[in-house]
Amino acid sequence: MSQPLPKRNEPFRAGETALLVVDMQRVWLEPGADPGHPERGPEHYFYRQTSSQTIPNQERLLAAARANGVEVIHTIIQSLTEDGRDRSLDHKLTPIHIAPSLPEGLPVPSLAPVGDEIMLPKTSSGIFNSTNVDYVLKNLGVRYLVVVGIMTDQCVDMTVRDGADRGYLVTCVSDACAAATQERHDIALKAFGGYCWVTDTDTVVARFKALGKAA
Template identity: 40%
Template sequence: MGWKTDWRSFYYETAEEPEDISLDPGRTALLVIDIQNTYLEVPDDPAEAARWQPFFDRMNDTVIPNTRALQDWARGQGIEVIHARIACLKEDGRDRSLSQKKPGFNYLLLPKDREDSQIVDAVGPMDDEIVVTKTTDSALTGTNLRMVLHNMGIERVICAGIFTDQCVSSTVRSLADESFDVLVIEDCCAAATQELHEHELRVINMIYCHVMSADEVKSL
């Protein structure tokens, strides 16, 4: 068992194992997506807070510490660490994409300077690390990240963050469509529920990315 055979959907149950991966630090970036203060705010309503508690537990106990450790590892390897966050440039959010204006969970009005739109301190940028601010789900579609990656000679992007089935998946698909090699680190990601998280990993694995654990990527 391992990343070569785990997380396979119906489409790839009988596929050959992928080849070994060798990371070239100078051509690799770690992209951390949307780990922002707003997503760690516990709802005032007790029932809603209880409904979201498993997500908060995964974020605080697994995703944030694992992501910070992954960032530290990447920095030590000479791998570029990049950050993406959702934030609107206008206070009224007129610049947001339609997906962030729809009513319900995806309605996001996060002005760029407000505290809830900021990246969680534990996984925040250091020194001159790049932060891209997006007004749509995909960090590639909603920013100049595509050009930045090409300018730096990046060919492989390691992805972590939230939500697995929304902005992470959207970013991964965009990167794959632009012919970047993508790795998704499953224990550095979360969706609202573990079921949604695992389902999306199986959907995107092998066609858009390779899904692996933090320990597996560090051992490449």
Template identity: 40%
Template sequence: MIQPDPSSPDSIDPLRSVYHQSMIDIALHRELLISHNAALLCIDLQYLDAAPGHGVFATPDQGGVSAEGQAYYFDRLEKRVLPGVRKLQDVFRSHDLEVIHTRIQALTHDGRDRSKGHKRLNLLAAPGSRDADFLEQVAPDPERDEIVINKTASGVFSSTNLHYVLNNMGIEALFIVGVYTNECVETTVRDACDLGYLVTVVEDCCATVTPELHDASLATLRDRYARVTTLGDTIGTVERLIPETETP
């Protein structure tokens, strides 16, 4: 009797092939991109959680992340994630695809409207504050009137009207990038999948504070809740399937 290979993907996840055939390797991913029913969703690329010396990283010992963890995180952001997200934003814009931005921002300056979780974490980005500002490199393009969704919870779908907005625009597929991979990104991916969206995570355009957390999160999402692809593959797919929009 032939024993299954314990190191094979199907041994680790017996349902992998079922999900892959039903949700990952399907033509609808391609069709929704071609029909412009897909959008790029950029998660929390703001001063609060993605800039040294600000927000949760205002002081070296703030936020519970070690010096090594901070060094890894900001190095990955600077060298891979932010340049990659900007390239992806430019590609989506040049092909007339929606680019949508989420950020952590309260409705009030004292944050009394925040989620209970953010209150417990003492996490506040007040309207108009530097912490609420997007990082300039990947900020919304004001000339394109890009949509910004403000939230005070890890998952944008549970705490905002994003699902309603996407339905209004006919968006059924999401390409997701941002921070942190294992928190706001993963929660958003899971919620989007449960709501019926086809989700793609661009792995080298996401980051968190350790490589182990990043890899573990993607291992859970891969071929179950989302396709997991690279920046190069994603750009190649968009440029192959959609004609570039001519500038008037």
């Protein structure tokens, strides 16, 4: 007899759950640091949204994950070479290039890796396309993948869809993600919502804490 299929929102399991933080780098999150958008000042929607909601919610999620045995993985956009010759064609055409020596290419301090948390550099929108994250997650025994980060309609979108296609039960924490505008954020969530469980920070923090109590 075949086993019943899981539900996208079924409870996380201890030892099988990971929090994936996507592209929370200084270059994108500090006003004036993004060479692609010099016109965005501190009052731009994106900076106000990330500083007031996205980053604080991710800080809460990271604290809950670390305290309750949830694996934490970070990914950043970063070339392997100083001149970016290893970048994807898309990143060359855009152009996007974050050299490995650029301090602003690292995560904002409050979201930086702690201890031996894994951080994977990528040169594509989707982490599954230009890193060995699938191999790493499977080695870690992860089945439940919780995704947060920027941009909701770009790198987060591809991470969710690709993760679902590879057999992970994906959760997207909507208020711990952000896009350049509220409209783009909302449209993206509606578009990829069929690939994941879309929920909020309070719900996921509670689930992480439940894992610790069950251990």
